[in-house]
């Protein structure tokens with residue numbers, strides 16, 4: 001009998017699985033084998049809101065926590081997925097550069113906004129760039145392939161869609177499987193979950209381009225003006241992602257693609273080929289904080305959702321908070337309870 005069942009295979013599910021691995025718990029993880037929003041993500045680890053030059057709740061704690069978590073994961077996968085590659089924010093104009101400088105002198109932003117500006121080669125940056133200290137990237141492709149392989153090797157992985165009709169929460173049974181706790185981490189798939197379909201999560205569709213630059217940029221860090229640009233491998237670059245709250249259909253939006261092409265052409269003049277366009281749905285919440293906690297009637301059922309645009313940091317940090325809540329009864333902070341709006 002597994003103590004835990006996890007439903008999903010994105011950041012929420014895999015970081016929660018890590019908590020179980022670390023604490024020697026028995027569990028099964030259900031993956032329906034679709035490409036999650038997490039796998040489409042850029043994997044940017046960023047303590048700063050780059051539109052307004054502000055930071056967010058627990059940013060420093062989340063960065064420190066992620067480093068610790070990735071070091072723990074390295075012990076069993078053999079790899080650290082943290083890529084040391086700062087974000088270089090291209091300034092739109094002088095006014096923005098001055099605002100950055102002012103903010104960099106505040107106690108809140110001082111640990112994150114570099115006070116020295118740089119001119120980059122290969123991209124348009126007439127007003128220079130500012131570097132976000134402590135920002136980095138996750139090696140998304142390797143993180144997912146290694147974690148899924150590990151889960152399979154250890155017998156945790158069930159490559160099946162979790163069928164809600166087989167769940168009997170009164171008897172704590174899924175088909176013939178007895179469990180103690182279920183953690184639902186389905187991203188926007190939660191809308192099909194009869195126990196948590198009403199949680200206040202909304203899709204925000206994001207697209208990115210995979211491009212081949214005609215003359216590769218000679219640096220490995222992340223460039224950001226409208227969107228993020230960084231190398232995926234020797235040949236190809238990631239450019240994205242867009243934000244759209246209106247489009248829910250499961251196809252590429254030409255308008256999003258055009259927006260990305262426009263944004264990239266503004267900073268990169270040497271010509272490029274679009275090799276692919278990918279999209280996913282971010283599970284977002286109006287106050288930009290996760291949604292967590294137990295079902296009001298069946299207290300063995302939990303939800304872990306609402307990671308929004310910060311799946312890596314939120315997923316890593318709050319999976320530990322949720323694990324401690326379930327295993328030790330430590331109360332969840334009000335800020336992340338799924339029913340905080342009612």
Ligand SMILES: Cc1cc2nc3c(=O)[nH]c(=O)nc-3n(C[C@H](O)[C@H](O)[C@H](O)COP(=O)(O)OP(=O)(O)OC[C@H]3O[C@@H](n4cnc5c(N)ncnc54)[C@H](O)[C@@H]3O)c2cc1C
Nearest residue numbers: 008010011012036038042043044162187189206241311312
């Ligand atoms: C273009 C784009 C770029 C992004 N860039 C970044 C970034 O740079 N940094 C960052 O931190 N975040 C980024 N994000 C946000 C991040 O991707 C999300 O926060 C994250 O994916 C949410 O993770 P999740 O695990 O909650 O959901 P998901 O990643 O959607 O995973 C849920 C999984 O559960 C599975 N599932 C659902 N129902 C069932 C079922 N019944 N049975 C079995 N499996 C089921 C689904 O198939 C899915 O694979 C980006 C998002 C997009 C779209």
